[in-house]
Amino acid sequence: MNPEKLVRLERMGLGPVWQLRSHADESVAMAVTDATAHVATEFATELSTDLAALDWDDLEATIRDCARCGLCRGRTHAVPGVGDRKASWLFVGEGPGRSEDLEGEPFVGPAGKLLDNMLKAMQLARGVDTYIANIVKCRPVDADGSDRPPVQNEVAACRPFLERQIDLIKPTVIVVLGKTAATSLLGLNEETSLASLRGEPHSYQGIPVVVTYHPAYLLLKPEDKAKSWRDLCLAQSLHDER
Ligand code: SF4
Numbered sequence: 001m002n003p004e005k006l007v008r009l010e011r012m013g014l015g016p017v018w019q020l021r022s023h024a025d026e027s028v029a030m031a032v033t034d035a036t037a038h039v040a041t042e043f044a045t046e047l048s049t050d051l052a053a054l055d056w057d058d059l060e061a062t063i064r065d066c067a068r069c070g071l072c073r074g075r076t077h078a079v080p081g082v083g084d085r086k087a088s089w090l091f092v093g094e095g096p097g098r099s100e101d102l103e104g105e106p107f108v109g110p111a112g113k114l115l116d117n118m119l120k121a122m123q124l125a126r127g128v129d130t131y132i133a134n135i136v137k138c139r140p141v142d143a144d145g146s147d148r149p150p151v152q153n154e155v156a157a158c159r160p161f162l163e164r165q166i167d168l169i170k171p172t173v174i175v176v177l178g179k180t181a182a183t184s185l186l187g188l189n190e191e192t193s194l195a196s197l198r199g200e201p202h203s204y205q206g207i208p209v210v211v212t213y214h215p216a217y218l219l220l221k222p223e224d225k226a227k228s229w230r231d232l233c234l235a236q237s238l239h240d241e242r
Contacts, residue, residue, distance in 0.1 A: 048160040052167075056085055059164055063137050069157035071138035071150070077104035081133035081165060082126065088239065089130045090171035091115070092162070093214065094180040097147040101139035106132045107215070114215040115177075122232055131169055135184045137161055149180040152190070159184070166205070173239045174207055175232070178214030185209065198231055201238055208242075210235040 047068065054062060063080045066072060079096040082105050091107075099109035107115045116126055124130050136150040136158040150158070162185070166174070176182045179194040186202055186209065197211040212231035213224055 047157075048163060051160055051164040054164065056168060059161070059168070063161050066137070066158075066161075069136075069138075069154045071136060071140055071154055071158075074141050075138040076101045078137045079104055079106050079134060079139075080137055080161070081131060082106055083131035084127055084129055085131065085169060087129050087131040087169055088172035089124060090166065090169055090174045091119075091130060091132045091177060092174060092181050092185060093132075093134045093177045094184070095134045095136040095150050096139045098139065100134075106134050110219060111214070111216040114219060118215065118228070118232065121229070122236060131165075131171070133162060133165055135159070135162060135181050150184070155184045166207070171207060172242050173235050174204060174209045175235050176209055176211045178217065181214075182211040198227070199234070201234065208235075208238040210238065 051059065051062070060080045064078045066078060072078075075096075079100050093106060096106060097109070097111075099112075100106055106112075115132070119125055119130060126132065136154050138158075140148045140150045140154060142148045174185070176185055179192070179197075180190070182188070182194065182197050183190050183192050185204055186197075188197075194211065194213070202209040202211065210231055212228045212235075213221075218225050218228055
């Protein structure tokens with residue numbers, strides 16, 4: 001790795017310590033019935049058709065008013081996304097956490113600061129040729145009030161919003177942050193490991209997709225930042241080729 005890249009990598013370590021959101025109830029995801037998921041998928045197909053003609057403002061208004069899955073009941077704010085609506089870079093996480101729910105913006109708080117540092121290392125910035133979104137737009141929360149990953153029917157219900165966002169943005173490259181976001185966007189089995197998805201380009205509707213770690217994970221496992229940097233370098237090379 002050249003010195004300039006090492007400096008950029010070092011910059012990525014500026015984020016403060018943060019506790020990874022709880023994933024303790026992944027068993028909840030496993031408990032979702034096939035029937036529920038099927039209904040959610042049918043519902044999502046209808047929604048995709050309805051969204052196809054919406055511009056950005058109408059799309060965001062629709063997301064903020066949405067009650068298509070149970071996550072609407074606990075939200076403070078829906079979190080459509082943030083950034084340049086014509087960005088060549090799209091970053092996708094799994095869903096809003098507590099801070100994001102309160103502020104209505106994705107990736108705020110310590111994990112957001114680390115993502116900002118990752119962008120800076122790539123000579124990017126939030127809102128400048130980048131758009132940041134999530135698979136689900138409302139905060140998934142456990143019965144005990146802690147953050148959790150979205151489950152299958154929530155992903156299926158919300159996916160058409162991200163699909164429409166991608167249609168509108170037309171990004172050059174998509175960087176997916178974390179396993180849940182990766183398997184959801186790529187339509188893979190949720191048991192697929194992150195390790196098996198890293199290191200090679202994937203594709204969404206012909207757009208290159210690179211999978212890397214979620215910033216919250218990197219705050220807990222900073223020794224994996226070097227691997228994440230390699231993923232970002234892969235994304236950069238794919239971006240520069242197009
Ligand atoms: S998570 Fe998505 S589908 Fe569910 S209520 Fe929020 S915007 Fe609607």
